[in-house]
Amino acid sequence: MPSLGPTRPGEKPRVVVLGTGWAAxxxxxxxxxxxxxxxxxxxxxxxxxxxxxxxxxVGTLEFRSVVEPVSRIQSALATRPGSYFFLASCTGVDTKAHEVYCTAASGDAQLPSDPYQFKIAYDKLVIASGAEPLTFNIKGVQENAIFLREVSHAQEIRRKLLTNLMLAENPGLSDEEKQRLLHCVVVGGGPTGVEFSGELSDFITRDVRQRYAHVKDYVKVTLIEANEILSSFDIGLRQYATNHLSKYGVNLVRGIVKEVKPTEITLSDGTRVPYGLLVWSTGVGPSEFVKSLYLPKSPGGRIGVDEWLRVPTAPDVFALGDCAGFLEGTGKPVLPALAQVAEREGRYLARLLGKVAAQNGGKAHCAGKVDLGEPFVYKHIGSMASVGRYKALVDLRENKALPLSH
Ligand SMILES: Cc1cc2nc3c(=O)[nH]c(=O)nc-3n(C[C@H](O)[C@H](O)[C@H](O)COP(=O)(O)OP(=O)(O)OC[C@H]3O[C@@H](n4cnc5c(N)ncnc54)[C@H](O)[C@@H]3O)c2cc1C
Incomplete structure (x- = not known):
C-alpha cells in the first residue's frame, strides 16, 4: 500500500489532522x-x-463567500516540504503502529486503483472529522430529504427551489400540483431549521413576488418540529421567534415524521404533507467513521477525551469538535455540537502542541513526561439565531457579563 512513512530522527515531528471543519x-x-x-x-x-x-x-450570499480553501488557512500545506493536504477520507486508525488508513476522494479521476488507498504515519494525530445528520432511521429521509451541512447541499436546495418555481409556471398543472411543488418543508426547529425558514420567508416576499408573480400565491413554508422550536433558548425568545415566523408566513407544525416518500411526508398522527422541497435538520450524531474506531467513547457515542482533549488509551491521539466528547470519568458534560466549541478546542490544542514540542515531546511516544499546562475549559459566550427580516435572537443567559456595544 502506498504510504507516507514515519518521520526520521532529525526531521520535524508530523501532526496528521483529519478534517477541514471549524476545529481542524x-x-x-x-x-x-x-x-x-x-x-x-x-x-x-x-x-x-x-x-x-x-x-x-436563497442567494442572499454567494457560495464563495462562505468557504475558505484550507491552503489559504495554512499555507504550509501547499508550500512546505513535509506538509501536505490529501483529498481523502480516513477509514481507520492503528494507534499501536501510529498510522492512519485513507481512501482518496477520487470521484471519476481514474487513479491507479479504485478505491485508491494509502497510509500515513503520524507522530501526533488530531481527529476532527465532525458529525453526521441524525435521521432516527426514519424511512425515506436519506433518499428524499436534503441536509444543510455542505455547500453542495445549499446548491442543491437553491437549484431545486428555483426549478420548482419555474416548473410551477408550466401550463396545465393543477392547483394541487402547483401547491405541492412550491411547498417547502423544513423538519427540525433548532437554530438551523429556524434560520433557513426565516431566509425562505424573506426570499418569498423579496424575490418570488417580483420574479415569479404568477405562482407567488402557491408558495408556502412549513416548519415541522416534534417539540418546541429553539428549545435551548430562553422561553421569551422562543415565544418571540414563534410569533415572528408565524407573522411572516411560516406555518409552524408540531408533529413527528413517520415516513418520507418522494413527494409526501407522513406524520405519526397520519397527516400527509405533500412537498416539493424537503430540508432535514434534526441535529447530529456520531459518523460511521467515528463509530468504527476502537477508541473509548463519551456518552452519546463520540470519541472520548480527557480534559486535555487526549484519547487516554491512545498515546499521541487527540479528538475535538463535534466528533469528540469528555469521558464520563472526567465529570465534565459532553459539549454541544457548536462551531464556538470546535473553534476554541482547535485553538487550545494548537497551543498545547506548541508546549509539547517545546519540551521535546513532539515525536511519537515522547510526550509521556511533558507538562501539558491547564486543561481545556469551555465558557459559553451565548447563542444567536436569525429569524428573517434582519431580526435575530441572542441568548446570553450563560454570560450575563458580555458587553453588547463595543
Ligand atoms: C447550517 C449550520 C449552521 C450552523 N450555525 C452555527 C452557529 O451559528 N454557531 C455555532 O456555534 N455552530 C453552528 N453550527 C454548528 C457548527 O457548524 C459545527 O458544530 C461545527 O462545524 C463543528 O466543527 P467540526 O470541526 O467538529 O466539524 P465540521 O465543521 O463538521 O468538519 C468536519 C470535517 O471533517 C471532514 N471529514 C468527515 N469525515 C472524515 C474522514 N473520515 N476523514 C477525514 N475527514 C473527514 C469533513 O469533510 C469536514 O471537513 C451550524 C451548523 C450548520 C450545519
Missing amino acids: CRLLKDVDTRAYDVVCVSPRNHMVFTPLLASTC
Missing part, C-alpha cells in the same frame, strides 16, 4: 509550523462558514 482549520491556522510538519486529510479542500450557509440557499 483553527488548529491548522494556529499550529506552529516551525515545530511540526502538518498533513491534513479531508474529503473537502475547504472550510465552510456554517452559520451563513442558510443564506446561500
Whole structure:
C-alpha cells in the first residue's frame, strides 16, 4: 500500500489532522509550523462558514463567500516540504503502529486503483472529522430529504427551489400540483431549521413576488418540529421567534415524521404533507467513521477525551469538535455540537502542541513526561439565531457579563 512513512530522527515531528471543519482549520491556522510538519486529510479542500450557509440557499450570499480553501488557512500545506493536504477520507486508525488508513476522494479521476488507498504515519494525530445528520432511521429521509451541512447541499436546495418555481409556471398543472411543488418543508426547529425558514420567508416576499408573480400565491413554508422550536433558548425568545415566523408566513407544525416518500411526508398522527422541497435538520450524531474506531467513547457515542482533549488509551491521539466528547470519568458534560466549541478546542490544542514540542515531546511516544499546562475549559459566550427580516435572537443567559456595544 502506498504510504507516507514515519518521520526520521532529525526531521520535524508530523501532526496528521483529519478534517477541514471549524476545529481542524483553527488548529491548522494556529499550529506552529516551525515545530511540526502538518498533513491534513479531508474529503473537502475547504472550510465552510456554517452559520451563513442558510443564506446561500436563497442567494442572499454567494457560495464563495462562505468557504475558505484550507491552503489559504495554512499555507504550509501547499508550500512546505513535509506538509501536505490529501483529498481523502480516513477509514481507520492503528494507534499501536501510529498510522492512519485513507481512501482518496477520487470521484471519476481514474487513479491507479479504485478505491485508491494509502497510509500515513503520524507522530501526533488530531481527529476532527465532525458529525453526521441524525435521521432516527426514519424511512425515506436519506433518499428524499436534503441536509444543510455542505455547500453542495445549499446548491442543491437553491437549484431545486428555483426549478420548482419555474416548473410551477408550466401550463396545465393543477392547483394541487402547483401547491405541492412550491411547498417547502423544513423538519427540525433548532437554530438551523429556524434560520433557513426565516431566509425562505424573506426570499418569498423579496424575490418570488417580483420574479415569479404568477405562482407567488402557491408558495408556502412549513416548519415541522416534534417539540418546541429553539428549545435551548430562553422561553421569551422562543415565544418571540414563534410569533415572528408565524407573522411572516411560516406555518409552524408540531408533529413527528413517520415516513418520507418522494413527494409526501407522513406524520405519526397520519397527516400527509405533500412537498416539493424537503430540508432535514434534526441535529447530529456520531459518523460511521467515528463509530468504527476502537477508541473509548463519551456518552452519546463520540470519541472520548480527557480534559486535555487526549484519547487516554491512545498515546499521541487527540479528538475535538463535534466528533469528540469528555469521558464520563472526567465529570465534565459532553459539549454541544457548536462551531464556538470546535473553534476554541482547535485553538487550545494548537497551543498545547506548541508546549509539547517545546519540551521535546513532539515525536511519537515522547510526550509521556511533558507538562501539558491547564486543561481545556469551555465558557459559553451565548447563542444567536436569525429569524428573517434582519431580526435575530441572542441568548446570553450563560454570560450575563458580555458587553453588547463595543
Ligand atoms: C447550517 C449550520 C449552521 C450552523 N450555525 C452555527 C452557529 O451559528 N454557531 C455555532 O456555534 N455552530 C453552528 N453550527 C454548528 C457548527 O457548524 C459545527 O458544530 C461545527 O462545524 C463543528 O466543527 P467540526 O470541526 O467538529 O466539524 P465540521 O465543521 O463538521 O468538519 C468536519 C470535517 O471533517 C471532514 N471529514 C468527515 N469525515 C472524515 C474522514 N473520515 N476523514 C477525514 N475527514 C473527514 C469533513 O469533510 C469536514 O471537513 C451550524 C451548523 C450548520 C450545519
